[in-house]
Amino acid sequence: MGFEGLLKELSAKYDGKVSGYSQYGCNFINVPAEIGKDVLRSLSNDFGFKYLADIVAIHWPKKKEKFELSYNLLNVDSRLRVFVKIALVEPEYETVTDIWKSADFLEREQYDLVGVTFKGHPDLRRILMPDFFEGHPLRKDYGLKDRKWFNSADEQNLGIKFTK
Amino acid sequence: MENISVKDNLSEIITVNMGPQHPSTHGVLRLVVDLDGETIVDVRPDIGFLHRGVEKLAENRTYHQFIPLTDRLDYLSPLSNNLGYCLAVEKFFGVKIPERAEYLRVIFAELARAASHLVWIATHALDIGAMTVFLYAFRERELILDMFEIATGQRMTSSWIRIGGIREDVPPLFMEKLAEFVSIFDERIDTYERLLTKNRIWLMRTKGIGYLSKEDALSYGVSGPIMRGSGVDFDLRRDEPYGIYDRFEFDVPVRQEGDIYARYQVRVEEMRQANRILKQALEQIPEGPVMTDDPRVSMPSHEEVYERMEALIRRFYLISKGFKTPKGETYACVEAPKGELGYYIVSNGEEKPYRLKIRAPSFVNLGAVNKMAKGAMVADLVGIIGSVDIVLGEIDR
Numbered sequence: 163m164g165f166e167g168l169l170k171e172l173s174a175k176y177d178g179k180v181s182g183y184s185q186y187g188c189n190f191i192n193v194p195a196e197i198g199k200d201v202l203r204s205l206s207n208d209f210g211f212k213y214l215a216d217i218v219a220i221h222w223p224k225k226k227e228k229f230e231l232s233y234n235l236l237n238v239d240s241r242l243r244v245f246v247k248i249a250l251v252e253p254e255y256e257t258v259t260d261i262w263k264s265a266d267f268l269e270r271e272q273y274d275l276v277g278v279t280f281k282g283h284p285d286l287r288r289i290l291m292p293d294f295f296e297g298h299p300l301r302k303d304y305g306l307k308d309r310k311w312f313n314s315a316d317e318q319n320l321g322i323k324f325t326k
Numbered sequence: 327m328e329n330i331s332v333k334d335n336l337s338e339i340i341t342v343n344m345g346p347q348h349p350s351t352h353g354v355l356r357l358v359v360d361l362d363g364e365t366i367v368d369v370r371p372d373i374g375f376l377h378r379g380v381e382k383l384a385e386n387r388t389y390h391q392f393i394p395l396t397d398r399l400d401y402l403s404p405l406s407n408n409l410g411y412c413l414a415v416e417k418f419f420g421v422k423i424p425e426r427a428e429y430l431r432v433i434f435a436e437l438a439r440a441a442s443h444l445v446w447i448a449t450h451a452l453d454i455g456a457m458t459v460f461l462y463a464f465r466e467r468e469l470i471l472d473m474f475e476i477a478t479g480q481r482m483t484s485s486w487i488r489i490g491g492i493r494e495d496v497p498p499l500f501m502e503k504l505a506e507f508v509s510i511f512d513e514r515i516d517t518y519e520r521l522l523t524k525n526r527i528w529l530m531r532t533k534g535i536g537y538l539s540k541e542d543a544l545s546y547g548v549s550g551p552i553m554r555g556s557g558v559d560f561d562l563r564r565d566e567p568y569g570i571y572d573r574f575e576f577d578v579p580v581r582q583e584g585d586i587y588a589r590y591q592v593r594v595e596e597m598r599q600a601n602r603i604l605k606q607a608l609e610q611i612p613e614g615p616v617m618t619d620d621p622r623v624s625m626p627s628h629e630e631v632y633e634r635m636e637a638l639i640r641r642f643y644l645i646s647k648g649f650k651t652p653k654g655e656t657y658a659c660v661e662a663p664k665g666e667l668g669y670y671i672v673s674n675g676e677e678k679p680y681r682l683k684i685r686a687p688s689f690v691n692l693g694a695v696n697k698m699a700k701g702a703m704v705a706d707l708v709g710i711i712g713s714v715d716i717v718l719g720e721i722d723r
Contacts, residue, residue, distance in 0.1 A: 186417045186656035212544040215659075216685040218670050232670070234657065234685065238544065238558060241565045245657065264547025267693035275381070290374040290722060299382055300681075306386050 165189045165242060168209060176201065182244075189244045190232075198248040199256045202233060205246070206261050211235040214262035215243075217269060219276035221301045229253050229278055250278070257283040275300040339367055342704075346375060350453040350708045352402070352445075353718020357695075357707070364703050369696045373689075376722035384682040388648025389415050389489060392682070397483035399686065400720040402445050403438035405474075406662040408487035413568055414658035414669035415489045418651040421620045427491035428570045429611040433504065434477075434487065435569075435660070436600040436607070440511070441470040442663035442715075443593050443600075447518060450590075450712040454531045459521050466514050469507050476500045490624045491617035504608060511601045519594060532586040536698040536710040539584055546694035549687050550665025551596065552714060554580050555588035562661035573610070574603045586713040593715075623649055648677035664688050664715055684723055688716040 163171075169182045172191070180201060182191040193201045205211040216234035227249035236243045248255070257280040258265045269280040270289040277298030280286060288295065297304050344357040354375035360368040380399065384392050396411045397404035409431055416423070423431075448463035471481045477496045478484035486493050522528045538548070543556035553560060561578040563571040579595035581588035618624050625644055626637035651673040659668035665687030672681040691714050699710050 185654050186420075188417075188655070188657050190655070212541075214547050215549075215666060215690075216668060216670065216683065218672075218681070218683040220672055220681045232655070234668070234670070238560045241560075243566065243657075245655075262547065263542070263545040263697075264690055264693060267690060268547075271689075288374075290377045292374070299379060306382065 163209075163240060163242075165244065168242070168244070171209075172201065172204075175204065189242070191244055191246045193246055193248050195248050195250055195255070198231075198246070199258065202235075202246060202258055203261055205235060205244075210237045210239055211244070212262075213238055214258070214264050214268070217265065217272055219272040219278045219300075221276055223302045227251050229276070231255060231272075231278065233258070253278045254281065255279075256281050259283055274298070277301060338362075344707065346372075348708075348711075350449070350712050351716065351718060352449070353716075353722070355711075355716070355718055355721075357711070359699075359704065359707065361704055364705070366699045366702050366704060366707060369699045369707070371692050371695060373692070373718065373721050376718050378723065380723045381682055381684060384679055386678065388677050389651070389679065390644075390648060392679075393488065394483070394485045397485050398719060399684065399723060400442075400662065400664065400667070400688070400717050401482055402717055403442040403663050404483050405434040405438040405486060406442075406660055406667060408485065409435050409569075410658060410660040410662065410667045411669050412487050412489050413660065414656060414671050415651070416623075417656040417658050418654070418671075418673065419620065419622055421490050421618050421623060423491055423569075423618055424615045425612050426495070426614040427616040427618075429607050430492050430496065430616060431487060431569055432571065432574070433604060433607050433611075434492075436603050437470050437473065437504075439663045440597050440600045440604075441467050443597050444470070446593060446663075446712075446715045447590075450709075450715075451522060451528075453708050453712045454528065456522065456525070456528065459518055462514070462517060462521075466511065469503070473500055473503050473507065476503060488617070490620060491615075493617075495616045501608070504604065508601055508604045508608060512598060515594060515597055515601075522590070523594075529587065531706070531709055532590060532713075533583075534585050534587075535702055535706045536586045536589075536713055537584050538694060538698050540582075542694070542697055543584070546697060547690045548665065548694050549690065550661070550663070550715075551589050551592040552691055552694070553665065554578065555592045556584040557582040562659055562666060566659070568658065568660060574606050576603050586709050589713045589715075650675060650677055651679075659685065662687055664717070664720070665691060686720045686723060688714070688718075689721045689723075692716055692721060 172180045180193055213236040215236050218232040220230040229250040231248045233246040269283055272278050273286055274288040274290050340361050342359045342361055344359055346354045346356040356372040358370040380395050396407040399407050444463040444467040448460040451459035474484055475481050477500045478486040538556045540557040543553050543558055559580045564578055576599045579592045581591050626641050630637040631641050653675040655672045657670045659666050667687055668685035670683040671679050674680040699707055
């Protein structure tokens with residue numbers, strides 16, 4: 163089943179709420195946030211997309227829907243790759259760790275860098291930045307040089323005190 | 327003291343830190359390991375010690391200026407990183423790459439694969455206790471790095487593949503050295519195999535350890551040799567071909583066992599297949615230009631700049647402002663030595679990417695370490711981490 167066929171079936175299943183397009187050699191599926199988790203689960207269970215390669219969160223401060231998630235899904239058997247795009251008003255969404263285990267690290271990464279909270283994630287902590295870091299560096303309102311120097315570090319972490 | 331919890335009267339779970347510095351990791355990685363006696367109960371990788379904010383830097387650089395930063399991710403195979411990024415940017419334009427450049431890209435990517443796997447087999451064997459393989463594999467890696475130096479002037483961070491082609495044609499000496507290398511490499515791989523494949527210590531330290539089933543491999547999103555070692559028959563070079571990989575004959579090694587030994591076998595076979603591709607590329611490579619003449623992305627040559635005003639303006643504009651990509655999103659991925667290396671670029675029509683997300687194979691592969699290590703002995707954790715073939719520069723970005 164190619165991308166067109168997949169779109170037809172998804173569209174029939176979800177009353178035409180799901181739309182898709184191909185751009186620059188990639189296949190994208192737009193899904194409203196309310197049924198996003200259902201569509202993702204259905205893609206995994208019914209359409210064979212057993213492989214979640216990546217999750218990308220994008221910050222659009224000027225749009226009404228300020229955040230966007232893009233799930234990079236691959237069907238290893240039919241070799242079809244689709245990107246499921248979900249637009250969000252608030253930086254909060256449901257976790258998909260119960261569908262794909264790889265979402266564990268990927269959601270933590272997007273939470274850390276873009277600040278999208280995933281509800282139901284078993285262990286949502288910062289992964290790349292230190293625990294005491296303020297802000298989310300990949301948001302557009304976080305400037306390139308907005309980083310703060312840490313004077314007091316958390317002593318829990320490594321037991322090191324930073325001095326000026 | 328709160329880390330120590332008493333489970334029952336007989337055993338207690340003790341938390342041990344492995345790292346941040348450990349000889350079996352390429353970079354800085356701390357593993358928080360919960361131990362019940364010598365058995366691993368849980369592993370939590372703590373990463374981010376090398377985080378440089380490469381994705382943020384990409385948003386503040388033109389498309390050309392980002393190429394050197396891709397080298398610094400997986401510094402054991404910088405040319406694969408260059409290739410993945412350039413393919414992603416090229417998808418916006420659909421530029422036609424000259425034939426010779428396509429062949430050189432394949433040559434560079436396969437040499438990078440061989441070099442990366444050589445470092446892997448060397449350090450992995452050293453972790454488990456085989457010193458000789460380390461010396462042999464590094465000897466062959468030197469030959470590859472010499473070739474990179476001849477072609478690019480750099481041994482490791484070469485920034486050689488450009489949007490629209492290759493920076494510059496290779497000198498004749500490169501082709502001579504390459505022909506020499508492909509003629510001896512198969513034999514050298516046999517040497518490593520003679521030292522390891524039936525070695526009793528090697529077998530006992532690798533067989534049945536670090537098991538990852540096929541379902542788990544898919545669910546955890548692991549890619550590359552780990553995925554194929556677990557029985558998933560998938561290789562981006564064959565199944566989502568990019569460049570001119572569909573012209574070459576090669577096999578995708580797959581093993582069903584899903585343990586460290588299977589990953590070892592897959593990687594050794596991949597080195598042989600890389601050599602096979604190199605031989606074919608060496609035979610087929612045509613003469614010709616190595617950079618596209620598409621005016622949207624390519625820099626005009628110096629000769630042109632001296633003669634034509636338009637070329638001067640275009641060169642000035644490309645250097646000072648860069649080029650604009652059309653609006654939209656695209657993704658390109660390559661089969662890097664460690665797995666699926668992808669670049670997701672969101673463009674809003676400016677000279678700089680609006681958002682650039684790197685799908686780093688080591689990062690996702692590291693997520694499966696907990697699954698592989700549960701129930702193993704603490705001494706096997708070094709072997710398991712080694713078999714994942716992580717590079718922390720790529721994980722932390």
